[in-house]
Amino acid sequence: MRNRAILAACLLTVMVTACGSAEQPEVIEQIVVRERGAAPLAAAVSEGGDDLVALGEDAFQMCTGCHVIETGAPSSAGPNLHGVVGRVVGGLEDFPYSDALTASEAVWDDASLDQYLADPGGYLPGTDMLAGAVRDEETRAAIIAYLAANSVPSE
């Protein structure tokens, strides 16, 4: 009899949990930026518009599928790009670069990054970076400015 009671209790716990009627918290904060169908806010267009680094941060969002940019954070599918400007190509320890990048002894700078981002496979044949080419020159410049801003050694 003892066994039965234990089994029953165990299963019921599972099932009741699965039903999950737990109380959900209330909505804590609801920021309505604009109503549907309304024109974008002016601020959304102009704010930070002349700040290349801020533009670059926005543009960099397209890279975040593969790259993080944070001091000491583990790399994801692509290497952590914090500090990439001034770093030896393929120079991040513990990241499994392609042979192409590992073999290169160049140092990333604005010019090389610009060429690489424009056409990764063309600039460094054999790279694993098969996606993410940035065709637009101004966007590239912004991204590189953002990368550079995140490459300043911190104390």
Next chain:
Amino acid sequence: MNDMSPEDKKPSKLAKWSRRGFIGAGVLAGGGLLIGIGVRPGNPIGSLASKVAPNAGEQLVNSWVKIDMNNVVTAIVPHCEMGQGAHSVLAQMLADELDAAWDQVQVMQAPADGSYVVSDTARLFAAPFTLNAADWLEPTWDGLFTQLGKSMDLLITGGSSSIRTTGQYQMRIAGAAARQMLVGAAADAWGVPAAEITTRDSTLTHEASGNSAPYSEFASAAADQSMDHTPKLKTRDQYRLMGRSKARTDIPAKINGTAEFGIDAEPDGLELSYAAVVRPPVPSTTVTAMDASRAETMPGVLQILNMGNFVTVVADSYWQAQQAVNTVQIEWSASDSPVRTMDDQFAVFAAALDEAGETGGNQAAARGDAQAALADAASNVEAEYRAPYLAHAPMEPLNCTAHVADGKCDIWTSTQVPLMARSEVAGTIGMGTEDITIHHPYLGGAFGRRLGSEYVAMAARVAQATGYPIKMIWSREEDTQKALYRCADMSRIRAGLDESGAMVAYDSVFTQRHDPAEACVPAIYNIANTSVRVAEAELHLPFQAWRSVDHSQQGFFIESFIDEAAHAAGADSLDYRLAMLQNAPRHKAVLEKVAEISGWREAGGEGTAKGVAIVESFGTIVAEVIEVDMSSGKPKMTNCWAVCDAGYVMNPDGFRNQIEGGIVFGLTAAMYGELELKDGAIVQSNFHDYKMLRMNEVPNIEVALINSGDVPVGGAGEPGLPPAAPALANAIFAASGNRLRELPIAKQFT
């Protein structure tokens, strides 16, 4: 569930469960659970008719069969299609008993309505012991089942149950009953004896009088015929569709791209906005501060919401929503979990096992006196095993489209449990279930993940807050790192062997027991003294059933241990198992067959060795032999042979697909599957670091089937998985002498 007629409110007879009892008893069993529907007074056919037969002129013969004016038979199946092919096989079973023309059979998923609950699935989930279990394993489940029936919504696709429950106990009976009613109606109209009427290809024929008519002609009249609740089913020699590898009916739409999955939902007349989410990296923590200033300026953004236990951005497109939510700075509350790393989690398990010691914990199963027999045994074997947390990682990302307006809620989502999802939404947004409609198209994989419904409730909350329809899509990273998981566990097993090496005592203790309840018991083996104990310990990550559930870790623990005992006894590991299966002829036959097809007793290539494991799960016995090549120092799987006895296989091709899928899923987990913790959060995030087995790493797989006879039909979706990991680990031991007691394997060979 609430529209039962008073005459149905009679006590159920669960103690004497009859395979056809539910149809005879009508619509009630299990204390408030409405199951199946027959055409009879008092059932809710009227309210359902508009959902399943919306067109004028269509006639519902019974709840599972629809015959339209073009003679097309529609099978209304209560299970979701998540790649397992069940829709198609259920239609095969129905059409066979109905003698319907196969090319005029369509499959339609039952609407998410309480009247379509899958009663036998409920019973299998709740009381797996009751089918073919030895007396010493048979608890009395009636009380539990009654309670579950009251508290649960059961429209479940899981537990490898579609064919063996809905197919066997509902589709076939429904098809046979419908056929009898059609025959009866034709006999009345033609004035001939029903026994002289033959049926084939959706056509009724009376040869002597020369009468012949398509089913559609008598579809209306058939509904007035009395329904036989125990219609005569075909015997195997009469099957025309069952047991054949008919092509799956869902394949064409999936090939040509017209199949609709949950994520494809674009409901007519609704202008959708899109939501992306961020949930807490550490379970059970909440948002303490949110800075969305950057997101507020980003293109397409409509709203940013702090929902307490997650943050979401609603935008004109999913991409914009995801980009914006990535920029929201969130602070989370501190977690009170003591677990920050997997070492901590295993320390929690070890502490529970230490406390239980050699006799403590909750006794899950017991036979004989294991402790005394261990003490008296000539020798003892003991080992400790570990299994990691695993993600389900379904290919289709989690998604849910929700619209809450005018007191109604509509949900479009991929779910294995539409009615549970409905209940969860009801409880979350404070609405009655009758005002909530769950639309549930195909699932792009689930593996148990979509048995949970918390994501559905999240979308409903946001749709309620915005007031307009939203499609919420979880990034792969969110689903990998902040979802529900196959639990980690640790098991300590001891055995006592007599002078000949035979196992006379077995004792195991572990910390996690979910279901099936018998998964932790080595019941197939004839061991005189067996003790199975659970020493419960807290999990850091929330649990959700994962393909084969407890069998996924217990199969590894038990079958690895049996292998260790065989080695200690100096016996061949397959022969050692055979010797313990003298009371289990079906299992013995499966093991002998796998020995034969794998060439177990012949020498393999240089550097190779074979390992074996046998597990019965979800009603199907599966033995697997895996061959590895260790000549490079790392395991390379070369061959896998599997032999399955499911009693009877309804669609051999579909069954093999499922077993192969289970094997690859199991080997993927065995080789690579692992979630690590750092500061209490999951490290792995996507398929680059939560790796899947690649095609070039998958061994050749050969699957042989045994139709052993008159036993309940077993499942297919899960049973291929549990033997895979132990067979692989046992092969590696045979090749290298390296006994692997924890998973995953690949990282132990770098």
